Amino acid sequence: MNVPFVDLAAQTAEVRPEIDEALRAALDRSAFYGGPALTAFEDAFARYCGAAHAVAVASGTDALELALRAIGIGAGDVVVTVPHTFIATAEAVIQTGATPRFVDVERRTYNMDPAELARYLTESCERDTAGVVRERATGLRVAAVIPVHLYGLPCAMAEILAIAEAFGLEVVEDACQAHGAEYRLPDGRTAKAGTLGRAGCFSFYPAKNLGAIGEAGALVTNDAAVAERVRILRDHGQRERYIHVSPDGVNARMDAIQAAVLSIKLTRLPFWNERRRQAAAWYAEQLGDSGLQLPWEPNGASHVYHLYVVRVPERDRVRQELADAGVATGVHYPVPLHLQPAFAQLGFERGRYPVAERAAAEVVSLPMYPHITQEQVSYVAAQLRHAVAPLMAARR
Numbered sequence: 467m468n469v470p471f472v473d474l475a476a477q478t479a480e481v482r483p484e485i486d487e488a489l490r491a492a493l494d495r496s497a498f499y500g501g502p503a504l505t506a507f508e509d510a511f512a513r514y515c516g517a518a519h520a521v522a523v524a525s526g527t528d529a530l531e532l533a534l535r536a537i538g539i540g541a542g543d544v545v546v547t548v549p550h551t552f553i554a555t556a557e558a559v560i561q562t563g564a565t566p567r568f569v570d571v572e573r574r575t576y577n578m579d580p581a582e583l584a585r586y587l588t589e590s591c592e593r594d595t596a597g598v599v600r601e602r603a604t605g606l607r608v609a610a611v612i613p614v615h616l617y618g619l620p621c622a623m624a625e626i627l628a629i630a631e632a633f634g635l636e637v638v639e640d641a642c643q644a645h646g647a648e649y650r651l652p653d654g655r656t657a658k659a660g661t662l663g664r665a666g667c668f669s670f671y672p673a674k675n676l677g678a679i680g681e682a683g684a685l686v687t688n689d690a691a692v693a694e695r696v697r698i699l700r701d702h703g704q705r706e707r708y709i710h711v712s713p714d715g716v717n718a719r720m721d722a723i724q725a726a727v728l729s730i731k732l733t734r735l736p737f738w739n740e741r742r743r744q745a746a747a748w749y750a751e752q753l754g755d756s757g758l759q760l761p762w763e764p765n766g767a768s769h770v771y772h773l774y775v776v777r778v779p780e781r782d783r784v785r786q787e788l789a790d791a792g793v794a795t796g797v798h799y800p801v802p803l804h805l806q807p808a809f810a811q812l813g814f815e816r817g818r819y820p821v822a823e824r825a826a827a828e829v830v831s832l833p834m835y836p837h838i839t840q841e842q843v844s845y846v847a848a849q850l851r852h853a854v855a856p857l858m859a860a861r862r
């Protein structure tokens with residue numbers, strides 16, 4: 467049996483007639499930018515998330531950068547995030563002129579450890595005479611935190627929001643892997659990932675839970691001023707045609723074809739997320755007694771399994787055995803951000819974020835997509851159990 471890592475063809479096939487129709491309509495009308503397709507998607511996505519506003523942009527990275535800039539983050543600021551994420555999280559910070567700082571993640575969720583965030587703020591920062599929290603070593607203002615809902619699991623947002631509030635930090639959520647994931651707040655209210663901070667950022671890269679047929683992204687916010695500023699920034703700083711009110715605008719527009727396709731796929735997203743959760747339940751059934759660390763869904767959080775990640779010793783050998791058996795796997799991500807060559811100038815040494823470093827060495831992502839079958843999951847699980855059996859026996 468061959469099990470691919472993702473199966474975009476199956477997803478496309480499910481919506482192909484509607485997509486063909488949307489493409490034909492766009493070509494017939496030469497409707498490639500803006501217009502009703504764009505606003506229809508923005509409205510639908512805002513409604514789906516339960517946010518007041520959605521602003522469509524060209525990528526998840528653009529969403530993060532423009533969200534930060536719209537809330538006033540830039541040179542002289544520190545933005546705190548995690549080292550165990552895709553590089554775009556930190557790239558967006560650097561694009562604004564701000565400096566990224568990292569705090570370690572939790573072992574079981576792979577998400578930001580709120581205790582580590584609090585420790586950084588209390589041990590490495592202090593308030594100046596005006597009450598602004600500054601990093602002691604550099605004097606930089608600590609302005610914002612980016613929790614990343616990695617693999618589709620919401621972070622411990624109640625704790626992170628409370629810490630951010632106490633230290634006067636803005637919260638921008640990186641929800642690029644968590645479309646539709648839910649989080650229950652202490653007051654019992656349930657909110658979708660991306661709607662709890664000042665802004666939540668999404669990627670519609672084709673393989674994400676909601677994927678375009680090219681590049682696209684969006685941010686959601688309940689703050690009308692933030693939405694308005696991002697609308698201006700994404701379109702060359704113009705408020706109306708050829709009246710440019712912002713000198714630092716960019717071209718970060720989403721094209722109308724992506725918007726039309728995303729509107730179609732958005733109607734399937736709840737169903738596709740349910741299918742992912744079903745596949746995760748099958749994996750858990752088959753691997754529950756394997757001795758491997760499986761994904762964990764803390765009480766009150768609803769995981770949407772963008773990725774199904776387990777930890778294995780001797781990862782290279784295990785992945786090779788799986789590949790030989792026709793099972794494709796991935797690694798998200800093999801090198802934590804603080805050890806990336808691109809960030810060597812930030813001066814981080816190995817050992818600084820031990821939980822993230824250990825995760826980077828051990829994680830492996832199993833095949834996961836809405837159209838995976840129970841037979842495929844069983845086959846992957848059986849091959850994985852076979853590959854790790856000698857290791858698990860040695861451990862006992």
Ligand SMILES: *Cc1c(COP(=O)(O)O)cnc(C)c1O
Pocket residue numbers: 525526527528551552554555614640642643668669670671682683
């Ligand atoms: C995909 C992703 C991004 C970036 O999104 P793009 O659309 O590729 O720019 C940012 N953060 C995380 C965690 C992602 O997975």
